[in-house]
Structures are given as structure tokens and as C-alpha cells.
Amino acid sequence: MLGKFAATAFVAITGVSILATATTALAEAKSREEWKKEYIRPTAIPFPEENPYSAEKAELGRKLFFDPRLSGANYISCATCHNPSFSWGDGLPKGIGHAMTRLGRRTPTILNLAWSEQLMWDGRFETLEEQALGPMSAPVEMNQNMESIVSELKSIPEYGTLFNVSFPGEGVTVENIAKAIATFERTVVSGVAPFDRWVAGDENAISETAKHGFDLFNNKANCVACHSGWNFTDDSFHDIGMPDSDIGRGKHLPNVKVMQHAFKVPTLRNAVERAPYMHDGSLKNLYSVVAHYNDEFVQRPSTSEDMRRLNLTDEEQTALVEFMKTLSSKDKPIALPSLPAYDQSLESAFSGVSPAAGPTTGKGQAEQTQQQCGVGFFQHWQSCTQ
Numbered sequence: 597m598l599g600k601f602a603a604t605a606f607v608a609i610t611g612v613s614i615l616a617t618a619t620t621a622l623a624e625a626k627s628r629e630e631w632k633k634e635y636i637r638p639t640a641i642p643f644p645e646e647n648p649y650s651a652e653k654a655e656l657g658r659k660l661f662f663d664p665r666l667s668g669a670n671y672i673s674c675a676t677c678h679n680p681s682f683s684w685g686d687g688l689p690k691g692i693g694h695a696m697t698r699l700g701r702r703t704p705t706i707l708n709l710a711w712s713e714q715l716m717w718d719g720r721f722e723t724l725e726e727q728a729l730g731p732m733s734a735p736v737e738m739n740q741n742m743e744s745i746v747s748e749l750k751s752i753p754e755y756g757t758l759f760n761v762s763f764p765g766e767g768v769t770v771e772n773i774a775k776a777i778a779t780f781e782r783t784v785v786s787g788v789a790p791f792d793r794w795v796a797g798d799e800n801a802i803s804e805t806a807k808h809g810f811d812l813f814n815n816k817a818n819c820v821a822c823h824s825g826w827n828f829t830d831d832s833f834h835d836i837g838m839p840d841s842d843i844g845r846g847k848h849l850p851n852v853k854v855m856q857h858a859f860k861v862p863t864l865r866n867a868v869e870r871a872p873y874m875h876d877g878s879l880k881n882l883y884s885v886v887a888h889y890n891d892e893f894v895q896r897p898s899t900s901e902d903m904r905r906l907n908l909t910d911e912e913q914t915a916l917v918e919f920m921k922t923l924s925s926k927d928k929p930i931a932l933p934s935l936p937a938y939d940q941s942l943e944s945a946f947s948g949v950s951p952a953a954g955p956t957t958g959k960g961q962a963e964q965t966q967q968q969c970g971v972g973f974f975q976h977w978q979s980c981t982q
Contacts, residue, residue, distance in 0.1 A: 628807075631814045632795045637826050641710045641782055647725065647775045649782070653762040657780025659933045660773060665748060666732055668739035669694060674731075674777065677703045680930040683869035684784060689877025694739035700842065702877035705870055708827045708863050710782035717859045717875045718844045719833060724778035729770065742770050749773070751944075754936030786865040787925035794922070802922045809919025812912055817889070819916070821902040828864035828923065834900040835859075837893025840876050846898070856898040868924045882917045 643649040660666060664673040677691050678684045684705040686692070691699035701717050709715065709724055721727040731737040732745070749755045749768045759768045759776075766772055791810075793801035813819045824830050833845040835857040846856035859875045873879040879888060890906045890913065893899070908916070938944075 626814070628811060631810070631820075634820075634824070635791070635795055635826050635828075637788070637792055638711075641785060643710070643779070643782060644723070647778060649779060650762065652758070653776050653779045654783050655780075655933075656758045656762050657776035657778070659758070659935055660777050661780055662933055663935050665935075666738065666740060666745060666773075667694070668741065668744075672738050674728075677731075678706050683707060683866040685870045687871070689872050691737075693737040694735065697736045699736060701875045702872070704860070704862060705866075706781050706784050707786055707865060708784070710785065711827055712829075712831055714831070714833075714860070718848060719860055720848060724781050725771075725774040728774045728777040728781070745773070746770060751939060752936045753939055758936070786863075787927040789865070789923050789925040791919075791922040792925075803918060805915050806918045806922050808912075809915035809917070812908070812916055813919055816912070817906055817908060817916060818902060818904075819889075822861045822900075823864050829861045831861065833858040833860055834902070835896070835898040836889070837895060837899050837903055838874055838876060838878070838888075839894045840878075842876065844875065854898050854900070857896070858898065858900075864920055864923050866924045866927075868921055882920055883913065886913045886916050 641649075661674045661678075664671050664676070666673060672694065677686045679686055684707045686703045689702060691701065691703040693699050704717060713722065715721040715724065715727040716730070721730055729742070732740045733742050746768055749759070756768065759766070759772060762776060763769075763772045790801045791806075794807075813823075822830050822832070822834055833855060835844075835854065836859075838857070838859075843856050845858040845860075846852070849855040867873075867882065871881050873882075873885050874888075879885050886908070889903070890908045893903055895903075
């Protein structure tokens with residue numbers, strides 16, 4: 597009898613505890629106005645102490661970012677894949693690299709990376725400086741020999757001047773190339789969107805449907821579990837149940853179960869302009885993305901605990917998409933920089949092969965020419981067919 601009483605008492609007490617917990621959670625639930633405060637834009641861009649901002653350095657970085665001479669074959673720039681017209685992506689399911697090589701993942705945006713850590717889909721770079729050099733030296737991406745690029749930039753008079761201004765006493769080095777590009781990339785920030793105007797108090801800035809989508813985003817759909825803060829990302833890695841064999845972050849953390857198939861959470865700022873979506877570019881539009889989270893994800897041991905069937909109605913899914921559309925800003929067009937010209941002195945005319953021929957690889961001239969005239973080198977078809 598005592599045991600039965602004790603069991604009954606335990607159930608009763610537990611029930612009260614659960615009820616009290618549920619009541620507390622309800623009382624602590626944030627209102628719409630409280631949630632809006634979580635998304636207020638920052639007022640300044642953070643720059644690291646070891647690479648502080650200067651206007652001259654940012655402008656040098658902008659030139660380097662758009663200069664195809666940073667690639668081994670001199671026809672791929674950083675902007676080839678990170679095109680401002682596609683919200684600093686490329687609009688492709690998978691990136692395209694050297695010799696038209698199709699890469700394994702979609703090109704991530706560089707938008708708002710000043711606030712990010714552990715860069716790339718799998719987090720293999722810790723800083724923007726590291727990330728700037730990674731694709732440049734990767735054989736399947738920009739295929740650049742980093743010693744050669746220093747020599748090539750030094751042979752261009754204006755670049756020598758620009759580096760000396762930005763890095764007095766140091767000039768052109770691999771480290772300074774990375775610092776300049778990273779400084780420019782930190783200035784790439786999404787502008788004020790309709791959502792921001794709504795957060796600031798303009799109730800007419802977004803539709804009632806979008807406002808309902810905002811409520812769903814933070815509550816029933818629980819998108820905020822990963823897409824939090826003003827930049828709509830927790831800057832972490834999660835397995836969201838994409839049905840492919842790519843293990844993402846798991847390659848670098850093989851003993852951590854939840855990092856298998858985990859990928860970096862991207863910003864939702866200006867996401868409309870960056871379709872298709874996910875690391876593999878397999879989801880066509882934002883409706884496809886919402887459908888995936890609703891009930892189409894794969895369940896496996898590493899799948900994030902925040903992934904659950906949402907049971908969203910068609911109307912609710914539409915509201916979520918309408919909300920995400922309000923995160924797109926109408927930013928000013930990015931003007932292409934005027935790039936430094938090759939040396940036009942008499943002496944340079946007799947100094948050997950033009951820097952435009954690409955880095956010296958030690959290969960025979962015929963093999964080097966064949967490599968440069970490979971698939972995708974359409975700009976030089978005339979010289980390549982002579």
C-alpha cells in the first residue's frame with residue numbers, strides 16, 4: 597500500500613511540475629514586439645585588430661576581388677563566383693572552377709561575413725583572411741601559384757603603389773593580398789530592408805502576411821533556432837537532413853556525431869536573389885526550402901534535434917516565404933573597379949613572357965598553351981586557335 601501511495605504521489609507531483617513548467621514557458625513566451633528587438637541591425641562593422649580598416653586597403657581589396665589575374669589562368673576572379681548581381685553568389689547549383697570544373701558545393705555568399713566565424717560550408721577556414729587565399733590556391737578553383745601571384749602583382753606598377761600605401765614598408769605579399777581582400781569583403785553588408793524599417797517602427801513596411809510569417813518563424817516553425825539575430829544565422833553547423841552523401845563539417849570533426857552531414861547556417865538576408873539553395877543547390881526556391889523543413893528532411897543519428905515535422909498549412913508556408921522576401925534590400929549597384937594596367941615601359945617590352953600568360957609552371961610551351969586554351973577560355977579563342 598505504501599508503494600502504491602508513493603507512486604501515486606510521484607505522478608501527482610510530476611504532473612504539477614509539468615503544469616508549472618508549461619505555465620512558466622507560456623509566461624516567458626516573447627511577444628512580437630519583444631522578438632523584433634532580437635533583430636535590430638548593428639551600427640558598425642567589426643574589423644580585427646590585426647587587420648584594421650582603412651579606405652585605401654578596402655579599395656585595393658575591391659580591385660583584387662574583381663581582378664581575374666589572381667587566378668592561374670587569368671580568367672577567374674573572386675567576383676566570378678561571388679557576383680554582386682546574385683547577392684554575392686553565382687546563381688548556380690554548384691560552383692564552377694578552373695577549366696570549367698564543376699565543384700562539389702554551391703557557392704556561398706560573402707554577404708555580412710564581417711560577423712562570421714568558421715567560414716565555408718564546412719567551416720574549414722577560421723578567418724576571412726584564410727578564406728581569401730583558400731579558393732585562390734585550390735587547383736580546382738582559381739588554381740593560382742601563390743609565389744607567382746606576388747611576382748605578377750609586383751610587375752604591375754600601380755599595384756606596387758597601392759600596396760605600399762596600404763601596407764607601408766611591406767608592399768606586395770601573400771599575407772597582404774589576403775588582408776586587402778578580407779577588408780573589402782567585410783564592407784559587403786546588406787542594406788536596410790523592408791523588414792528593418794518595420795522593426796524600426798514603420799508598420800506599413802511589410803504586409804500582414806509577412807508579419808504572420810515572422811510570428812511563425814519565431815514560434816511554430818522555430819526557424820529562429822538556427823537563423824537568429826540580425827543576420828539570421830547562429831553562425832554554427834547543423835545537419836538539416838539533406839539526402840546526399842556529403843558529410844560536411846563531419847570531415848573535420850569525424851568523432852562528433854552531430855557534425856556528420858552538418859553545414860554552416862547561411863544568412864537569410866537577400867536570400868531571394870541567391871537561389872537555388874542549400875549546400876548542394878538542390879532546392880529551387882524558398883517554397884522548396886520551407887517544404888523541406890516542413891516534412892521532407894531525412895532523419896538519421898546526426899540530424900539536428902531542432903528538426904521536427906512542422907505540420908505547416910499551405911497558408912503558413914506562404915506566410916513564411918513572404919516574410920523572408922522582406923529581408924531583401926535594394927542595395928546600390930556595385931561599380932566595377934578600374935584595374936591597374938600592365939607595365940607600359942620600354943624595358944618591360946623585352947622582359948620575357950607577358951604576365952598575362954599566367955604563372956610559369958615549368959611545363960613545355962605547347963603543354964602550357966594547351967592548358968590555358970582549355971574548356972571555358974573563350975576570351976582568348978583567337979590566340980588559342982592560331
